[in-house]
Amino acid sequence: MEGVRIIHHxxxxxxTGSCHEITIGNYSILIDCGLFQGKEANGFPDIDFxxxxxxxxxxxxxxxxxxxxxxxxxxxxxxxxxxxxxxxAALLPMMLEDGLxxxxxxxTLQCERFTRIVKAQIKPIPYDCHVQFIxxxxxxxxxCFRPAGHILGxxxxxxxxxxxxxxxxxxxxxxxxxxxxxxxxxxxxANLLVLESTYGDKLHNSVSERESRLxxxxxxxxxxxxxxxxxxxxxxxxxxxxxxxxxxxSRTVQExxxxxxxxxxxxxxxxxxxxxxxxxxxxxxxxxxxxKEAKSRLNSGRHPLSFQQCITINxxxxxxxxxxxxxxTGEPAIVVAASGMCTGGRIMNYLEALxxxxxxxxxxxxxxxxxxxxxxxxxxxKQVELNSHRVEVAARVHSLxxxxxxxxxFDLLKFVRGIKQGPQQIRVVHGDVKAQxxxxxxxxxxxxxxxxxxxxxxxxxxx
Numbered sequence: 001m002e003g004v005r006i007i008h009h010x011x012x013x014x015x016t017g018s019c020h021e022i023t024i025g026n027y028s029i030l031i032d033c034g035l036f037q038g039k040e041a042n043g044f045p046d047i048d049f050x051x052x053x054x055x056x057x058x059x060x061x062x063x064x065x066x067x068x069x070x071x072x073x074x075x076x077x078x079x080x081x082x083x084x085x086x087x088x089a090a091l092l093p094m095m096l097e098d099g100l101x102x103x104x105x106x107x108t109l110q111c112e113r114f115t116r117i118v119k120a121q122i123k124p125i126p127y128d129c130h131v132q133f134i135x136x137x138x139x140x141x142x143x144c145f146r147p148a149g150h151i152l153g154x155x156x157x158x159x160x161x162x163x164x165x166x167x168x169x170x171x172x173x174x175x176x177x178x179x180x181x182x183x184x185x186x187x188x189x190a191n192l193l194v195l196e197s198t199y200g201d202k203l204h205n206s207v208s209e210r211e212s213r214l215x216x217x218x219x220x221x222x223x224x225x226x227x228x229x230x231x232x233x234x235x236x237x238x239x240x241x242x243x244x245x246x247x248x249x250s251r252t253v254q255e256x257x258x259x260x261x262x263x264x265x266x267x268x269x270x271x272x273x274x275x276x277x278x279x280x281x282x283x284x285x286x287x288x289x290x291x292k293e294a295k296s297r298l299n300s301g302r303h304p305l306s307f308q309q310c311i312t313i314n315x316x317x318x319x320x321x322x323x324x325x326x327x328x329t330g331e332p333a334i335v336v337a338a339s340g341m342c343t344g345g346r347i348m349n350y351l352e353a354l355x356x357x358x359x360x361x362x363x364x365x366x367x368x369x370x371x372x373x374x375x376x377x378x379x380x381x382k383q384v385e386l387n388s389h390r391v392e393v394a395a396r397v398h399s400l401x402x403x404x405x406x407x408x409x410f411d412l413l414k415f416v417r418g419i420k421q422g423p424q425q426i427r428v429v430h431g432d433v434k435a436q437x438x439x440x441x442x443x444x445x446x447x448x449x450x451x452x453x454x455x456x457x458x459x460x461x462x463x
Contacts, residue, residue: 004022004023004024004161004163004165004167005022005023006020006021006022006023006167006192006194006427007020007021007022007023007049008020008021008427008429008455009021009048009049010032010034010036010069011034011065011196011429011430011455012429012455012456012458013040013432013433013455013456014036014038014039014040014369014370014431014432015040015065015196015198015367015369015430015431015432016034016035016036016037016038016040016041016065016369017034017035017036017037017040017065017069018031018032018033018034018060018065018066018171018429018430019031019032019033019034019069020032020169020194020429021049021054022159022167024135024139024141024161024162025135025137025139026053026137027053027054027055027135027136027137027139028053028054028055029054029055029056029057029058029133029141029143029159030054030056030057030058030073031057031058031060031157031169031171031194032058032059032060032066032067032171033047033057033059033066033067033068033069033070033073034063034064034065034066034067034068034069035064035065035067035068035069035099035103036065037064037065037341037343037369037372038341038343038369038370038371038372038375039369039370039371040369040370040371041371045068045069045072045103046072046076047069047072047073047075047076051073051076051077051078052077054078054080055080055133055135055136056080056081056082056083056133057070057073057078057080057081057082057083058083058084058143058157058169059082059083059084059088059092060148060154060155060156060157060169060170060171060172061088061148061150061151061153061154061155061171061172062084062088062091062092062095062151062153062235063095063151063172063233063235063236064095064099066171066172067092067095067096068096068099068103070082070096070118071096071099071100071114074114074117074118079121080121081121081122081123082118082121082122082123083122083123083125083131083143083145084122084123084124084125084145084153085124085125085126085127085145085153085154085155086124086125086126086153086286087152087153087282087286087289088124088153088154088155089122089123089124089153090124090153090282090285090286091152091153091235091279091282092118092122093115093118093119094275094278094279095234095235095275096111096114096115096118097111097112097114097115098234098275100114102344102345125145126145127145127146127147127155128144128145128146129144129145130142130143130144131143131144139162140162141159141160141161141162142159142160143157143158143159143160144157144158145157146158146184146185146187147181147182147184147185147289148170148171148172148173148174148184149173149174149175149176149178149181149182149183149184150171150172150173150174150181150184150236150405150406151172151174151181151235151236151405152181152235152236152239152279152282152283152286152289153286153289154171154172154174155171156168156169156170156171156173156184156187157169157171158187158190165191165192166187166189166190166191166192166422167190167191167192167193167194168187168190168192168193168194168423169194170193170194170195170196170415171196172196172198172405172406172430173195173196173406173407173411173412173415174405174406174407175204175404175405175406175407175408175411176407176411176414177206177207178207178240178291179207179243179291179293179294180239180240180243180290180291180293180294180304181289181290181291181294182289182290182291183291184407184415185418186415186416186417186418186419187419188419188420188421189419189420189421189422190419190421190422190423191422191423191424191425192423192424192425192426192427193416193419193422193423193425193426193427194426194427194429195412195416195426195427195428195429195439195443196406196412196429196430196431197412197428197429197430197431197435197436197438197439197440198367198404198406198430198431198435199367199401199404199406199407199408199409199412199431199435200409200412200428200431200435200436200438200439200440201409201434201435201437201438201439202401202408202409202435203408203409203410204401204402204404204408205400205401205402206402207402209402210244210400210401210402210403211244211247211248211402213398213400213402214241214244214245214248214363214400215248215252217361217363217398218248218267218334220361221332221359221361222264222267222332224359225330225331225332225359226330226332226354226357226358226359226360226361227326227330227331227332227333227334227335227350227354227359227360227361228332228333228334228335228360228361228362228363229335229337229347229350229351229354229360229361229362229363229395230334230335230336230337230363230365231337231338231339231341231342231347231362231363231364231365231366231374232276232336232337232338232365232366233338233339233366233405234273234275234276234279234338234339235276235279236405237365237366237403237405238271238273238276238279238280238336238338239279239280239283239305240365240403240405241336241365241403242269242271242280242304242305242307242310242336243294243304243305245269245307245310245334246302246303246304246305246307246310247297247304249264249265249267249269249307249309250302250307252264253265265309267309267332267333267334268309268311268333268334269307269309269310269311269333269334269336270311270312270313270322270333270334270335270336271310271311271312271313271336271337272312272313272319272322272335272336272337272346272350273336273337273338273345273346274314275338276336276337276338277312277314280305280306283305284305284306319346319349320349322335323349323350323353323354324353326350326353326354327353327354327357330357330359335350337350341366341367341368341369341372341373341374341375342372342373342374342377343372343373343374348386348387351373351384351386351391352386352387352391354395355384355386355391355392355393355394355395356391356392356393356394356395357394357395358394358395358396359395360394360395360396361395361396361397361398362377362395362396362397362398363398363399363400364377364378364397364398364399364400365399365400365403365404366403366404366405367404367406370432373385373386377393377397378397378399380393380397381393409438409439409442412439413439413442413443413446416443416446416447417446422450423447423450424450424451425450425451425452425453426440426443426447426450426451426452426453427453427455428440428443428452428453428454428455429455431456432456433454433456433457436454436455436456436457437454437456437457440452440453440454
């Protein structure tokens with residue numbers, strides 16, 4: 001595209017560190033500024049590119065692998081506007097505060113000083129609203145956020161270049177037919193598409209299958225005793241899980257399926273993540289963005305994200321007391337805690353205490369980057385390293401792909417198929433090399449004549 005160039009500063013090989021620069025003449029727009037995680041993390045998350053010519057930052061959503069380098073971007077001198085959807089703008093300060101406490105050990109006051117700066121620069125934009133943006137050289141472009149169905153506030157971005165051609169950044173596309181958020185609808189046209197490929201080589205379980213599998217794990221655990229530990233990201237996966245747990249408990253109690261065994265009404269569902277508690281409040285605030293099924297449950301008098309058996313824990317002392325209690329008693333409980341890849345957070349204490357207990361069930365519901373504890377558990381390692389010492393894994397570990405907030409290969413192809421005009425070029429990013437190549441081979445069949453570029457291969461060629 002004449003006068004336009006795309007530079008990938010992250011998510012070129014692997015699924016973290018999303019950061020894409022689109023240059024128009026002498027100036028640039030930045031799409032996301034995410035943190036590298038797992039084996040993709042390489043030392044301190046410095047900004048290794050100039051920022052003086054960057055005129056705007058557009059955020060697709062507030063997961064840390066899409067916003068986590070924002071503090072370092074500001075430290076590098078960026079003082080331009082930060083555009084995001086209304087829900088992302090509401091979630092962003094708390095996500096960044098949590099990240100700064102973990103990454104840099106900042107206290108609450110220090111974090112508040114930083115988030116005040118972010119709040120001053122952020123510009124909330126409603127979905128489907130076209131924003132006109134004029135560059136210093138008087139060139140004009142526009143952009144629009146469209147629902148991506150990934151997490152609350154997530155969007156893909158349509159950019160209209162000064163030449164009149166369109167560039168679409170997918171961000172993270174969500175799966176279809178989920179009950180909590182609306183499905184992503186593809187753009188009518190695109191000249192160039194930058195497309196994620198997290199699960200470009202895989203197919204997920206359906207929503208009905210994921211709930212059925214979750215029910216089976218809970219039912220068996222209630223018979224055998226022991227805790228169920230759910231490793232969930234604070235935004236997205238946690239809320240989907242709570243939604244399904246409320247439905248399972250409500251349905252099971254009504255059908256009186258367990259009269260001879262455990263009383264489901266007494267089963268505690270513990271949300272042990274202060275950040276997830278605050279994020280869930282925002283999900284309740286933005287109910288207008290929910291899908292029809294979720295709204296219908298609300299209208300019928302149910303509370304899918306704040307039901308009676310859901311207990312929240314904020315104080316660290318209460319958290320430690322519960323860890324010790326579950327270790328000592330082996331009583332049944334469902335604990336939902338962060339982080340989703342076991343890179344930190346309260347889940348670490350539960351795992352250290354309960355992984356050696358064969359009654360424990362561990363449920364992985366999101367992508368596990370290479371080099372993380374979550375990936376080791378997913379690969380069924382018999383020993384893992386926790387807090388600098390080895391811990392035996394006697395617990396049963398389950399991966400429920402149906403809870404992924406990412407579209408699988410089928411839904412990614414469905415998204416591209418729905419683009420009626422174009423694209424002429426697709427750049428495949430945000431995936432392991434194998435996933436990028438697998439998706440690219442299917443895209444070539446789907447869009448004959450379209451140039452499909454695998455970002456990972458392009459990088460290796462440069463090296």
